[in-house]
Amino acid sequence: MRFIIAIIASVMVFIGIQTIIPFPYGLVLGVLFATVALWYAKSHPSTAKDSILNYRRVDPINEREKKQNDEALRVLEKKYIEEKISKEEYLQRKKDFEDTEYNPRKCSICGSEDFEFVSEKRIEEIGEAPSDVGYYRCKRCGAK
Structure with missing residues (x-):
């Protein structure tokens, strides 16, 4: 999905640069930007x-x-x-x-296997399920 968006953005910017900057420079900058955008999208794939x-x-x-x-x-x-x-x-x-x-998992202090998740913040990205960022705390002694 990220790669498709990069292709669309590259084409749009390439055409935009071609209309603003004269021929040889617009072509070079447009190709350079498109190459960088596509390389970035390909080298940083998102997990399905x-x-x-x-x-x-x-x-x-x-x-x-x-x-x-x-x-x-x-x-x-x-x-x-x-x-x-x-x-x-x-x-x-x-x-x-x-x-x-x-x-x-066992607690390093009391040896308990009973933990609870403590959420510090919630991350919600478009098109993906929301997820929490936080840590696990021992229910018996409260250690991380």
Whole structure:
């Protein structure tokens, strides 16, 4: 999506520069700007909204996050069944899921596994699901 927007913006600016600046200079600046814009869009790809990497919680601490991981694992299995990913990739990602689920996070002070997420701010981007920025706090002792 970002690449398509960069192409459209490059064409518009290229035509705008051609109409304002005389021939040889407008052509050079227009091509230069278009090249820089397309290079930037290609070298900074955005992660797809429906990517498993965006959907999976690395350290699930409550039932909602565990259900979210179960759904991400279901999506992974679906991709394997539809042959969108290889068996090796499927097994590796599934192992990553299981390692996360069965090795829960523990508090370094009291050893508790019971955490809560403390939101510091909410990020809402157009076309993407809102997400929170914050940290996890131990429910027993309050440590980060």
